[in-house]
Amino acid sequence: MTHSLSKDEVSLLRKAFRMPSVQTMTSRKTSITNAFVCSIIPVVPPTPEEIKEVLRIFEMTPQDVRCAYCGDKSSEWDHLRPLVIARRPTGHISEIANLVPSCGKCNQSKGNSDWRTWMLGSAPRCPTVRGIQDVAQRIARLEAFERWRKPTVVNFKRILDTNAYSKYWDELDAVVALMEDSQKLANELRSKIAEARMDWDVRPLSSSKITGPCDPSGD
Numbered sequence: 001m002t003h004s005l006s007k008d009e010v011s012l013l014r015k016a017f018r019m020p021s022v023q024t025m026t027s028r029k030t031s032i033t034n035a036f037v038c039s040i041i042p043v044v045p046p047t048p049e050e051i052k053e054v055l056r057i058f059e060m061t062p063q064d065v066r067c068a069y070c071g072d073k074s075s076e077w078d079h080l081r082p083l084v085i086a087r088r089p090t091g092h093i094s095e096i097a098n099l100v101p102s103c104g105k106c107n108q109s110k111g112n113s114d115w116r117t118w119m120l121g122s123a124p125r126c127p128t129v130r131g132i133q134d135v136a137q138r139i140a141r142l143e144a145f146e147r148w149r150k151p152t153v154v155n156f157k158r159i160l161d162t163n164a165y166s167k168y169w170d171e172l173d174a175v176v177a178l179m180e181d182s183q184k185l186a187n188e189l190r191s192k193i194a195e196a197r198m199d200w201d202v203r204p205l206s207s208s209k210i211t212g213p214c215d216p217s218g219d
Contacts, residue, residue, distance in 0.1 A: 025179040025186065032179070036172045037084045042154065046096035054096060057145050067103035068142060069110070069119060070127045071134070078102035080142070081151060082112035087172070091153040098151045100142065115142065 005013070046054075055061065058068050065074040077099040081092045092098050102110075109125040110118045119127050119135060127135050157165060 025183040029176050029179065032175060033087050033172060034084055036168070036175075037087075037089050040156070040168075041083055041089065042093045042095075042152075044093065044095040044152075046099075050096045053148070054100075054145065057148055058101065058141050060101070065101050067106055068100040068145075069102060069106040069115075069138060070130065070132050071138070072103040072105070074101035075104050076102055076107060078107045078110065080115055080145070085112055088169070089154075089156055091155060093152050093154060095152055097149040100145060 051062075055065070058066075060066055066072065067074050078101075079092065079094065079098050080100050081098055082090055083092055083094070084090065105125045106127070109123050113121075113123070116139060119139060122129055127138070132138070
């Protein structure tokens with residue numbers, strides 16, 4: 001016997017379930033762009049003394065490193081100033097003068113935004129929107145961090161051969177264009193698959209053993 005669901009039950013069930021976001025080739029353009037830019041960005045590992053000083057500025061210890069933006073447990077170090085804007089390098093590099101401890105929520109929410117504007121703005125999951133109480137104190141510590149050391153800024157155009165530099169970004173544009181064309185074809189294929197729904201074999205017999213690339217036990 002089928003029982004209808006109340007509006008409250010429907011609401012609770014909807015909140016309990018979330019479909020994974022649809023992955024497309026065009027949705028990966030930002031990742032591809034970042035990979036192109038970061039592949040030529042210098043990386044300067046910090047000394048233990050530099051790490052100690054940064055933690056002192058943020059009033060942290062090596063045993064308890066927290067997000068500089070919100071205070072949650074840190075899971076990574078974020079570039080305070082973005083490496084990429086408008087699909088090109090900003091000139092900033094990966095170095096201790098441009099890295100602060102962060103949590104995943106803040107890192108993803110901030111993206112390439114100016115850190116202060118983002119912290120005080122209305123972006124999803126930013127400290128102000130999440131109701132973090134000591135935002136002003138955290139901004140003060142980030143400003144102290146900025147005063148501690150001037151970050152390196154590299155003029156890539158001046159250092160690199162003009163033709164080689166231009167060719168590199170032409171390569172990026174070509175990759176992105178190919179991804180966009182491939183996505184158009186993928187959309188057509190997905191539409192045809194959806195139209196053939198009655199032919200889907202979605203429930204194989206339980207006695208059948210499925211092997212293949214998606215089966216960890218398959219040979």
